[in-house]
Amino acid sequence: MGQLVAGTTYVKVDGAQFTVTGGAEAPLMTVKRETVAPGFYKEEDLPAYLKMTAILAPDLDFKKIVNGRDMTVTCEFKNGKVYVLAGAYLVGEPSYKGDDGTAEFEFNGIKGTWQ
Template sequence: MANNGRAGKLFFKVDGTLYDAKGSFTYNTGQPKREAIVGADGVHGFKETQQAPFIEGEITDRASLDLEKFVTIDGATVTLEMLNGKVFVLREAWFAGDGSVTTEEAAIAVRFEGMSGEEVK
């Protein structure tokens, strides 16, 4: 059976615990970022700068979520499962956000950074 779905529905988990994902999420595998080196006589090449792999987005707060415990998560496996069949896995991850919650939509901005990240199918 074909899967023509590309975007929209997703699942956000930390150490296997499913959280209420809200809106759009962003992830980065942590590959080096390339930037041009430009001199007075033209382009000389590029330099590479290491990036930390990450997952960020928003989740919806709920009564059972212990915010103080959540924002101190460290050494976790964080996954983002997408409608297109891809799963992004972030390993040895820590919470890297500020822990702010908006009351109007019960939204918590989340950002996890880790030691490694990869897309798997």
């Protein structure tokens, strides 16, 4: 029996629905581990994030998103997993692509949790 593992992704930023193309990306771990000797490792905290390519629809208030400093970003993956990013803010240099109407968004936040 086949199992659904990928497909349409739904993202909301402070309640505003994004139309996502190409999916979304979220970290599975909150730390990066590195072995320093067999059986010994160190950990480094990783930022919580969510990356996506989204259509910049005419009704999407991108100014609110660009200026947001404490947003909640929720991503529902087709496999039933949900990632919630709290205290989110936009990072990088997002820009609009007029040829296909999309923008690349990367949000970092205070805490990301899988539900």
